[in-house]
Amino acid sequence: KQEVTQIPAALSVPEGENLVLNCSFTDSAIYNLQWFRQDPGKGLTSLLLIQSSQREQTSGRLNASLDKSSGRSTLYIAASQPGDSATYLCAVEDTNAGKSTFGDGTTLTVKP
Amino acid sequence: NAGVTQTPKFQVLKTGQSMTLQCAQDMNHEYMSWYRQDPGMGLRLIHYSVGAGITDQGEVPNGYNVSRSTTEDFPLRLLSAAPSQTSVYFCASSSQGGRTEAFFGQGTRLTVV
Numbered sequence: 706k707q708e709v710t711q712i713p714a715a716l717s718v719p720e721g722e723n724l725v726l727n728c729s730f731t732d733s734a735i736y737n738l739q740w741f742r743q744d745p746g747k748g749l750t751s752l753l754l755i756q757s758s759q760r761e762q763t764s765g766r767l768n769a770s771l772d773k774s775s776g777r778s779t780l781y782i783a784a785s786q787p788g789d790s791a792t793y794l795c796a797v798e799d800t801n802a803g804k805s806t807f808g809d810g811t812t813l814t815v816k817p
Numbered sequence: 818n819a820g821v822t823q824t825p826k827f828q829v830l831k832t833g834q835s836m837t838l839q840c841a842q843d844m845n846h847e848y849m850s851w852y853r854q855d856p857g858m859g860l861r862l863i864h865y866s867v868g869a870g871i872t873d874q875g876e877v878p879n880g881y882n883v884s885r886s887t888t889e890d891f892p893l894r895l896l897s898a899a900p901s902q903t904s905v906y907f908c909a910s911s912s913q914g915g916r917t918e919a920f921f922g923q924g925t926r927l928t929v930v
Contacts (some may be wrong), residue, residue, distance in 0.1 A: 739918060751918040794859060807859035
């Protein structure tokens with residue numbers, strides 16, 4: 706059974722800092738890994754999708770890496786802003802068709 | 818440009834009542850799934866479907882039924898609501914083989930009293 710762990714559970718940083726969120730998974734047989742953002746009371750918004758054959762993806766100030774063999778992914782946020790405050794979730798999609806397993810998320814607070 | 822649409826957004830049920838949460842997507846995605854999210858936790862998979870006529874159980878299927886008669890729709894039925902089913906429910910869709918990102922609805926906040 707796939708298990709996904711996110712560390713830390715919560716993170717508070719001053720504005721402008723660069724930061725890294727971590728995600729680890731137990732079964733490397735995945736189609737992809739996806740990072741999501743969730744604002745309080747809202748749905749999930751996809752940030753970055755990394756296919757199993759890829760090593761990283763970038764979008765603006767965000768960079769996500771994937772090391773499938775070690776079962777790890779990181780989400781790097783550059784020059785953090787108060788608007789980045791949210792919960793960040795990672796999810797891995799099973800090669801066994803259509804099943805995604807989520808971590809519990811990291812709640813990020815960026816202080817002005 | 819609708820994406821994934823869930824209805825209703827909020828619902829209060831009495832213990833023992835039944836209801837159906839609706840989910841529709843307009844992206845012709847093969848895969849659809851239902852998750853529940855409880856406070857302080859990630860999302861747990863309830864049921865999923867890889868195409869019309871095909872459904873399977875996820876991690877927490879008890880108390881829920883699904884069907885997939887069309888590609889677009891994937892309703893979730895609560896058979897006899899229990900307080901333990903108080904949660905936020907999300908529907909998601911994606912294309913086959915994980916080629917594209919998963920799209921999520923805005924969620925249904927369900928309270929069972």
